[in-house]
Amino acid sequence: METMENKSILEELLIKKSQQKKKISPNNYKERLFVLTKTSLSYYEYDKEKKGHRKGLIDIKKIRCAETVNVEEHTPPERQHPFQIVYKGGLLYVFTADEESRIRWLEALHKEIKDNTELLNKYHKGFFSSGKFLCCNQTCKAAPGCTVWEKYSSPHGASSAVKPLPSIPGELKREKSFLKEALAVYNYEPKGNSDVHLVRKKKYYVLKDEDPDWWKVRDLEGNEGFVPRAYLKEIHHTTGESGESSNAANVTSEEEENITKYDWYVGSISRAQVGQLLRQKGKEGAFMVRNSSHVGKYTVSVLSMTGRDKKGTVKHYHVHVNSANQFYLAENYCFSSVPKLIHYHQHNSAGMVTRLRHAVSTKANKVPSTAHLGNGPWELKREEIALLKEIGSGQFGVVQMGKWKGKYDVAVKMIKEGSMSEDEFIEEAETMMRLNHPKLVKLYGVCTKAYPIYLVAEYMVNGCLLSYLKGHGKELHPFQLVEMCFHVCEAMAFLESHQFIHRDLAARNCLVDADLTIKVSDFGMTRYVLDDLYVSSLGTKFPVKWAAPEVFHYAKFSSKSDVWAFGILMWEVFTLGKQPYNLYHNAQVIEKVSHGYRLYRPQLASEEIYQIMYSCWHEVPENRPTFHHLLSCLEPHREDDKP
Ligand code: ADP
Secondary structure, three states: OOOOOOOOOEEEEEEEEOOOOOOOOOOOEEEEEEEEOOOEEEEEEEEOOEEEEEEEEEEHHHEEEEEEOOOOOOOOHHHOEEEEEEEOOEEEEEEEOOHHHHHHHHHHHHHHHOOOOOOOOEEOOOOEEOOEEOOOOOOOOOOOOOEEOHHHHOOOOOOOOOOOOOOOHHHHHHHOOOOEEEEEOOOEOOOOOOOOOEOOOOEEEEEEOOOOOEEEEEOOOOOEEEEEHHHEEEOOOOOOOOOOOOOOOOOOOOHHHOHHHOOOEEEOOOHHHHHHHHHHHOOOOEEEEEEOOOOOOEEEEEEEOOOOOOOOEEEEEEOEEOOOOOEEOOOOOEEOOHHHHHHHHHHOOOOOOOOOOEEOOOOOOOOOHHHHOOOOOOEOOHHHEEEEEEEEEEOOEEEEEEEEOOOEEEEEEEEOOOOEOHHHHHHHHHHHHHOOOOOEOOEEEEEOOOOOEEEEEEOOOOOEHHHHHHHHHHHOOHHHHHHHHHHHHHHHHHHHHOOOOOOOOOHHHEEEOOOOOEEEOOOOHHHHEOOHHHHOOOOOOOOHHHOOHHHHHHOOOOHHHHHHHHHHHHHHHHOOOOOOOOOOOHHHHHHHHHOOOOOOOOOOOOHHHHHHHHHOOOOOHHHOOOHHHHHHHHHHHOOOOOO
């Protein structure tokens, strides 16, 4: 008897590609009679116009995607109209005789699967063939899709049959169990096929948490894999909360007290830095809260993109306190705490140019400054360092970003054998690790017990200053350029006061932090470089263009030769990363500079700023200013942050 359930919706003779469940099984194509019902898609042998044995069945509920596939090159005419069915446990390719038939099948399938709970929102446009997807080269058949499945993402499109993925966590929870939920605190790019991408602020289901460093998670699309534990923050549901996930920005009573916990709180950073960070974000309503220049007060800075300036305008609002000790920006909306006030304005502009939409954070997971107080040991345990991604390569080899103790961001220089005089470095390393200054890149420790030796340093998320200038220079306000030079000068004044000579100061050896603070790196490191071309002033890699005349003539380094290099660095900053003396090669530079030739004034540098850099290039070292003096020269050119 035919019931509604097993009544055939569509029946047609189609070509089916072998599923290649085993790697070695050959590619073959067979004609099968496909039958679609409310509950299943089955296919049968078909011979001499007779339906034969059933050869396969897919449960409708298990289907996660039905969509076309791109035709491969050199495909015979009878296989020009393929579609794919992605289901739990497999991937099936079917070929219809013509386009009409393909549309008919896909529409019918979409109608039947529309209420399935685990529909994909990404799929593969290409075939899985000879062990990989032709669209993205992923080699795992279950690899997450690489193309957005429009049917899913545009429910108002031509075929609106497919319902979007459930956004309510409860639904997936019912589907499959998990230990707990977590929010990604950072983005994470997976390295292998099986890993999951982490997207900051998105939610993940934790499936395994035994390993202290790597947790197995499932994302909302159902992809599973291992991710660094340190990139996740557990979500704690307070009892009585409805199934809704806790939002990172939600204010709970315990958190209210401490403003420093919030992503949007950036501490004391200059107005110019704030402006740059917000413009870099470039989104309407990008905001942050910082300490005002009045002690104990706060300023809310927000970007508005509606004005005439394409880069947006930054507005600064002071947080006022009324007689009842309540906080407000606009008179009528008063709150008992700053987080409550911010939370309110995240949803209501109420007198501001825009509501506070995107918190711009400068938070980084730095090793707390207390972690290394006391005397050594500076030797870190290699096992405690997880290397996560390559971020550059330098004189000594590859530099990787990593996590120390599963928590703290670190940069790890892996010393290529033969590139460094290691014994000498290790003897001196302790001195360098004791040089602590907020504008020096902190050296946390070393791993010297095995090769390659690691130098573990503070991780600077915005990379090297030279690249930053080239990439973002155009967005920078001249005040910001002064600020960058000032930071470097602070670090150098500190080194100067410790009679420590840098020897290789240049924009390429400074790094940019999350809040755009510039820090000086690689101080004193050239002393350990074993590459003669770099060390000897006759060598082709020697940084002649940063070198004072007494350096390229007599290799006489001093804090005053660092001052010369600082002048060149200022020039790099104000030209947004140009190569100094770009028309000349090293020998010509030596010749020219020895005869009194100097770099020209960059367009962005005022006459006064040019005078400061120019003073660094006095032929006689003693007549150059000290860094200490340079600080007072730069100070009047910094942005006045008084309200
Ligand atoms: P070296 O001075 O040994 O030749 P660098 O220190 O210049 O090498 O490092 C090479 C690149 O690696 C830099 O340009 C930068 O992009 C990246 N890098 C180095 N150290 C860090 C760090 N502490 N934080 C972030 N990126 C870094």
